[in-house]
Amino acid sequence: MTQEFILETRGLTKQFRGFTAVDDVNLQVREGHVHALIGPNGAGKTTVFNLLTKFLPPTRGEILYRGRPITGMKANEIARLGLVRSFQISAVFAHMTALENVRVALQRPIGTSFHFWKSERSLEHLNERAVELLDEVGLRDYADVLTVEMPYGRKRALEVATTLAMDPTLMLLDEPTQGMGAEDVDRIVELIRRVAQGRTVLMVEHNLSVVSRLCDRITVLARGAVLAEGDYETVSADPRVREAYMGSEAAAEEASA
């Protein structure tokens, strides 16, 4: 068994009523890498993502985590293995403070989450760790702020802090810079670079400059299948990638200009 791959898919396929969204994808994510999944709109990136995190069941194929099949596991079970995902739209608990957001992720392992007879004060010993995590993403001053009142970029940072609280070995980030201004993008790129130390990251990303700055390896999807794979230079020089990307990238540049 090859152990160098932390995550691997074999013949991963997803069909929706006859439409093949993901077609026989063999993906290999190396331990310690920041790996990007890119491709034009409708290439099936998000579907692959939802398959990997078990939010969708695959039609065919296998998913392996450290050589061990996880295809039949539930979404919450793989999270406990250390495979933790983020979402395209910032996934935070809006009417809880930033501190409580992080604390919810910290409290599960202590095993009192079903204790409805205990006071929530019993969770206060987690506050210190929660503040540390908030500090790590630059949100120390926001600890007591209700999340709904935080700016968008900060919410995404909070999401990263919450994910870090799970101490993930593999972080799956779904378009972490989507809908952000340039300043926020830079901050998030730095943040991802920092938290990727000693971890593996697989991210879906539209912004190619982010990908070029962060990623060790890139897989290009088009029409549900793998089109090319390699580092940024290899992939960006590939004529097929240029062809698949031309239309939608030109459109994207126009939209962002």
Add this chain to the structure above:
Amino acid sequence: MATTQTMTPSMKRERRANLRRNAFYLALIVIGLVAPFVAYPVFLMKVLCFALFACAFNLLLGYAGLLSFGHAAFLATGGYVTGYLLSSYPALTPELGILSGTAAAVALGAVFGALSIRRQGIYFAMVTLALAQLMFFFYIQAPFTGGEDGLHGVPRGELFGIISLRNSLVMYYFVFAIFLFGFALIQRTVHSPFGQVLKAIRENEPRAVSLGYNVDAYKLVAFILSAGLAGLAGSTKTLVFQLASLTDAHWHMSGEVILMTLLGGVGTLFGPVVGAGLVVSLQHLLAQSPLGNWVGPILGAIFVLCVLSFRSGIVGEAIKMYRKNFK
């Protein structure tokens, strides 16, 4: 362990708010203790039973985000089991009768919950309604319920075998104690580690899943707690009126508890209490007036008015106003 805590400004604010809250609770308890000298104790007991019922329902709707349309089944099950046992076994003390009724509602809640919890939104409401209707028809046919007639003359007996509950005042304090227990349990549940997870699930379920939580299991626990407390309310009500009848099992009752909760304020601790007080008072007043036959339409009109003009209910709107003006 507690010495290493970081004391953030919000926690200090929280401590102060807690002090104020405790004073508020104390004042309410005093009012509850004096109330039977001012108002008719049986009426107050009815309010307390329905208030507990509505609080139990609100635990599920307001804090777990699940709209059950079948809570009558738990109220009735508590009532029938308590009524049957106390009528058939005179040696049984009332507190054991109430415990048995509550336990039956917990068991029924576990079954209903397991069958319905995976459904979302309107489908969840429909499944709970269907199951509750099943119980209604079962209770019409079952020999121990007295069918259309119901169970009459359920003995109140002696609490712990010593204190006679025949006196309304004594009975009132017993009911008040039960209500306080139920209310305190809900308050604690909402502000517990479990309550935090429940809140997270309500705020963003996929995210809660991605943090490793088995959300169905948490919803099920909330459902069983809610069912059990509804059963406790039903059991207590049977003891108060010495009666268990089909009215409690009818789907009207499931609708009424929704009305009480929404009117008072869903997702607030006191909303259901205020809502239940208002609905029971209105029924009481209207029944004595010439408008006696118009109770349904009048409550319906109030409900429509509530949904159209103050959606967060009486207590919900009051909290909003308080926050706007004092913070």
